[in-house]
Amino acid sequence: MELESSHPPIVSIRNLSKSYRRGNQVIPVLSGISFDIARGEFLALMGPSGSGKSTLLNLIAGIDSADQGTIEIGGVEISRLSENELAHWRALSVGFIFQFYNLIPVLTAFENVELPLLLTPLKRAERREHVVAALSVVGLSDRMDHYPGQLSGGQQQRVAIARAIVTDPDILVADEPTGDLDRASAEEILLLMDRLVHSSNKTIIMVTHDPRAAEKAHLIRHLEKGELSET
Amino acid sequence: MFFLKYILRNLFRHRLRSILTVVGVAVAVLAFGLLRTLVGLWYSGAEHASATRLITRNAISLIFPLPVSYLERIRAVPGVTEVSYGNWFGGIYIDEKHFFANHAVEPKSYLDLYPEFVLSPKEKNDFLLDRKSCIVGARLAKTYGWKIGDLINLKGTIFPGQWEFVLRGIYHGAERSTEERVLLFHWDYLNESVRKTTPLRADQVGFYIIGVKSPDKTSEVALTVDSLFKNSLAETLTETEKAFHLSFVSMTEAIMVAIQVVSYMVIAIIMVVAANTMAMTARERIGEYATLKTLGFKSGHLAFLVFGESIALSLLGGILGAVLTFPASRWIEVELAQYFPYFSVSKETLALEVLSALLVGVVSGIFPTWRGATIRIADGLRRIG
Numbered sequence: 379m380e381l382e383s384s385h386p387p388i389v390s391i392r393n394l395s396k397s398y399r400r401g402n403q404v405i406p407v408l409s410g411i412s413f414d415i416a417r418g419e420f421l422a423l424m425g426p427s428g429s430g431k432s433t434l435l436n437l438i439a440g441i442d443s444a445d446q447g448t449i450e451i452g453g454v455e456i457s458r459l460s461e462n463e464l465a466h467w468r469a470l471s472v473g474f475i476f477q478f479y480n481l482i483p484v485l486t487a488f489e490n491v492e493l494p495l496l497l498t499p500l501k502r503a504e505r506r507e508h509v510v511a512a513l514s515v516v517g518l519s520d521r522m523d524h525y526p527g528q529l530s531g532g533q534q535q536r537v538a539i540a541r542a543i544v545t546d547p548d549i550l551v552a553d554e555p556t557g558d559l560d561r562a563s564a565e566e567i568l569l570l571m572d573r574l575v576h577s578s579n580k581t582i583i584m585v586t587h588d589p590r591a592a593e594k595a596h597l598i599r600h601l602e603k604g605e606l607s608e609t
Numbered sequence: 610m611f612f613l614k615y616i617l618r619n620l621f622r623h624r625l626r627s628i629l630t631v632v633g634v635a636v637a638v639l640a641f642g643l644l645r646t647l648v649g650l651w652y653s654g655a656e657h658a659s660a661t662r663l664i665t666r667n668a669i670s671l672i673f674p675l676p677v678s679y680l681e682r683i684r685a686v687p688g689v690t691e692v693s694y695g696n697w698f699g700g701i702y703i704d705e706k707h708f709f710a711n712h713a714v715e716p717k718s719y720l721d722l723y724p725e726f727v728l729s730p731k732e733k734n735d736f737l738l739d740r741k742s743c744i745v746g747a748r749l750a751k752t753y754g755w756k757i758g759d760l761i762n763l764k765g766t767i768f769p770g771q772w773e774f775v776l777r778g779i780y781h782g783a784e785r786s787t788e789e790r791v792l793l794f795h796w797d798y799l800n801e802s803v804r805k806t807t808p809l810r811a812d813q814v815g816f817y818i819i820g821v822k823s824p825d826k827t828s829e830v831a832l833t834v835d836s837l838f839k840n841s842l843a844e845t846l847t848e849t850e851k852a853f854h855l856s857f858v859s860m861t862e863a864i865m866v867a868i869q870v871v872s873y874m875v876i877a878i879i880m881v882v883a884a885n886t887m888a889m890t891a892r893e894r895i896g897e898y899a900t901l902k903t904l905g906f907k908s909g910h911l912a913f914l915v916f917g918e919s920i921a922l923s924l925l926g927g928i929l930g931a932v933l934t935f936p937a938s939r940w941i942e943v944e945l946a947q948y949f950p951y952f953s954v955s956k957e958t959l960a961l962e963v964l965s966a967l968l969v970g971v972v973s974g975i976f977p978t979w980r981g982a983t984i985r986i987a988d989g990l991r992r993i994g
Contacts, residue, residue, distance in 0.1 A: 433987075441903055441986040462907060469905025476990070480900040484618035489611075496611055497905045541904075 387414035388548060388581050389438060394447035396433055407433045408604045411447070417548070420575045420582045422595035429601040431585045432553055438583060439472050439551045440464045452548055469497040473542025473580075475571075477554035479534040481526040487513065487537045488522035494545045512540040516570060532563030539570060543580070550574065552584040556591050568594045612910070616917040620925075623890075627922060630886045634926025634966055635933060637879035642934045642962045643941070644872035646954050648865050652858055653951075657786045658850035660824035661690075662722060663831055665817040666853075668844040671697075674813035675843050677800075682837055683817055688830045691820035693718035695796055696813075700763030700772060702753075709749055711763060711792040713799035722820050725783040732757070732778030740798045743774035746789030750779045752946060761792070768803060768810075786951055819847070876965045884973035887919045891977030898981045899989020908982040915981040919974025920967065927966020931959050 394411040397404050407430040415421055423431040436442035437449060440456045449456050452471060459467060474480075481490045491512055495505045513519050516536040526534050535555060542550050552571070556564035572594055574580045584595060592598050600607050621627050665683065667673035677694065684692045695714035702709065716737055720726060728736070728744065736744050743761060755761065759776045774794050782789050796814070804811040821830050831847035838845045848856075858865070891898075898911050934954050942952040 436987050439903075441990075465902070465905050465907050468903065474903050476900070480896070480903075480990075482615075482897055482900070484615070484622055492611075493901070494904050 386417065388417040388419075388452055389415035389583070390448075390450040391438070392448045392450075394434075394437065394449065395445050396430070396437065396442070397445055406604055408437075408444075411604075411606055413599070413606060415581060415583065417581055418575060418579045420572065420594070420596045421584065422592035422598045423583065423585045423601060424587070424589075424592055424598055425601035430604045431601045434601065435551050435553055435583060435585050438549075439474065440468050466497075469494055470545055471547050471549065473539075473545070473547045473550040475535070475538055475542050475550060475552035475555045477557040479526070479531075479538045479558075481534055481537055481541075483526050486523050486525055487518060487529065487540075490526070490537055491522075491540045491544050493541060498545065508544050509540075512544040513537075515543065515574075516540045530563070531559050532566055535559060535563070535567050536570065539567070539574075543574065543578070548581055550580050550582045552582060554586055554588075555584060556586070556588055564588070564591065612913055612917065616914060616921055619890075619894075619914075619918050620921055626886060626889075630883055630922055631926040631929060633882055634879055634923050634969060635930035637875045637969075638927050638930025638962045638966050639933050639937060640875045641872045641965055642930065642954060642958050643937060644868050644875070645958050645961065646938065646952060647949075648868055648872075649955060649958065650949065650952065651861070651865055652855075653786060656851075657784070658854055660849070660851075661821045661827070662850040663819040663821060663827055663834070663847050664850055664853040665819060665834055665845045665847040666815070668835075668846040671815065673843070674810075674815055675817065675845060677812045677814050679817065679838065679843075679845070683819060683834055686830055686833045686837070688822050688826040688833075689819055690822055691718055691721050693722050693818045694814040694816065695719065695818070696799060696815040697767070698763070698765070698772075698794075698799065699767045700765055700792075702761070702763055707753075709790050709792060710788075711794070713796040714793050715796050716793070719793065719818065722818050725787045726780040727783050728778045728780045732780075735777040739775060739777055740795045741773070741775055742777035743792055743794035744778035744780055745776060745792045747779055747781045748789035748946060749792065750776075752790075755779070763792075768799060770802070770806070772802075785953065789951075818850075876969065880969045880972050883919070883923055883969050884976065886922070887915070887973045887977040888980075890918070891915055891981050895981070895984055895989045896992040898984055899986045899992070902984070902986045903990070911984075912978045912982040915978040916971075916974045919977065920970035923966045923970030923973065924963070927963050927969070930966065931962040934959065934962065 391414070392412045394408055395406070396408040397406040399405070411434065423434060425431045433442065437444050438451070440459070444457055447457070454467065454471075456464060456467060482493070485493070488509055491509045492505055495508055500508070510519065510522070513522050516539050518533060518536055518540065521529060521533060526537070529537065550571070555571070556567055559567060568591055571582055571584070575582055584591070586592050665675070667675050674696075680692060680694060683689060693715050695712045698711045698713050700711045701707070720728070720733065732744070736742050745755060745761075749755075755776055757776055757779065761774045761776055763772045763774070765772055774792075780789070800811055819830065819834065821827050827849055831849075834847045835845050901911060902908075938952045938954045941949050
């Protein structure tokens with residue numbers, strides 16, 4: 379099942395399978411999945427709980443490993459990378475947006491956004507420049523010294539988005555990014571993500587249960603019992 | 610720099626828990642330091658003993674006396690510079706609770722052999738001239754508010770009766786470790802009284818103190834002295850002052866070993882407590898560690914964070930405990946002067962205190978560090994929410 383697109387694919391998945399073990403029992407989660415995602419695409423992955431959508435997202439983001447199949451992202455076959463190489467690749471190539479923001483509570487918004495840059499050779503002044511730019515993209519320049527606990531849920535998620543884009547990765551992966559937000563905040567976040575796709579040509583892969591969130595995506599794929607059932 | 614900042618902020622994230630852990634480590638380190646000091650003090654008499662003094666006593670036991678007539682024969686041994694003698698008097702002041710050592714000694718030779726007992730020339734002269742007089746250490750005088758000219762009454766136990774002495778001098782120790790809680794009086798005064806009351810016990814001494822020219826002569830002199838009285842009714846055992854002190858210490862060796870074991874147990878217990886705190890901390894932050902790993906941080910970074918926090922927490926407690934050792938030892942020295950007249954914490958003990966805190970940090974950090982560094986990202990992220 380391959381996406382027909384005029385853009386070359388940034389993500390190319392072939393014959394991907396993943397299962398978990400519980401004691402002696404093997405539980406298949408994904409079986410033989412193949413698809414491409416074009417650069418600049420905003421893809422929503424939907425499906426019931428346990429359908430394997432978060433697992434698929436984790437595999438694409440390089441935070442879990444497949445049993446079988448290949449994942450090529452931006453020309454790099456990440457399934458062949460070692461753990462350290464994967465960590466390095468993640469730091470530079472993928473931005474993460476989580477349902478519960480996953481900000482470090484003892485660090486300010488500025489310091490949270492700065493985190494991925496600490497793994498780059500950038501100097502302090504250069505890092506500052508990048509962080510200020512990322513926080514201004516999400517409209518939180520005036521809150522950079524606030525701790526997560528001093529921000530609303532929507533603002534925290536915007537800080538998390540700033541953290542995701544601060545290294546200027548090609549791909550953003552978002553796991554239920556609006557799942558913990560009220561409708562107004564969720565709308566803001568979705569608009570922001572949409573803006574990132576259109577103005578910065580980011581590729582976003584979003585897992586969601588929320589049909590309203592999925593509507594903002596260019597493309598919706600459904601996962602059912604580990605298989606892509608509908609495009 | 611970032612990691613240090615992160616560690617410091619994490620340190621007091623759960624303020625109460627961290628403070629309690631730091632205080633726990635501090636108290637344990639303090640107890641460890643004080644117990645070690647106590648053990649050290651027990652051996653300090655031996656450590657500060659003179660290398661040129663020998664003690665001669667009855668070979669059977671210290672409780673058996675030696676004839677005073679041995680004096681001239683010992684004095685004639687080559688290498689001997691001075692000989693003094695005395696008896697453990699065992700007198701009680703007021704009651705048994707007010708214990709201090711009191712000896713009947715031959716005053717001139719004794720003071721010559723113990724230059725660390727410093728008296729003014731006048732006080733020394735007054736003491737030597739007055740057979741019913743005594744001298745006491747400065748700490749002892751301070752404890753009971755004694756002044757020169759005061760009458761001191763002791764109740765005899767080994768030598769029954771009421772004994773009255775006139776205080777003619779208060780000596781000061783040449784060094785901080787010099788014993789300043791001793792009362793010394795004239796052996797002649799004791800012997801005269803004994804001669805009247807129990808003549809069979811007269812002209813006998815409990816010990817001889819022998820001054821030797823140089824430390825390398827001690828064994829030769831000791832052997833010669835003991836050979837002089839071989840096969841006599843009162844054979845002698847001559848040993849260095851250090852060995853003499855150690856023979857007393859060995860009587861309480863089991864207690865000292867027990868105290869040492871307790872000092873290590875205290876550290877072991879706090880190690881378990883700190884390990885529990887760190888394990889709890891790591892468990893709570895698994896989601897954060899997974900997030901950091903997701904962002905590209907490696908296991909080494911995570912290990913540094915967790916281990917650094919464990920070390921910082923323990924070191925903070927260790928340093929606090931080491932600092933508290935000074936006022937605590939001072940307090941013991943002032944308030945419990947009767948038992949611990951000299952309670953000074955050595956540099957080695959302070960270093961051991963900090964090292965033991967470091968050890969607590971290392972051991973308590975091992976499991977949480979391993980856990981934090983090896984967590985699977987997907988598993989860790991599932992813990993959030």
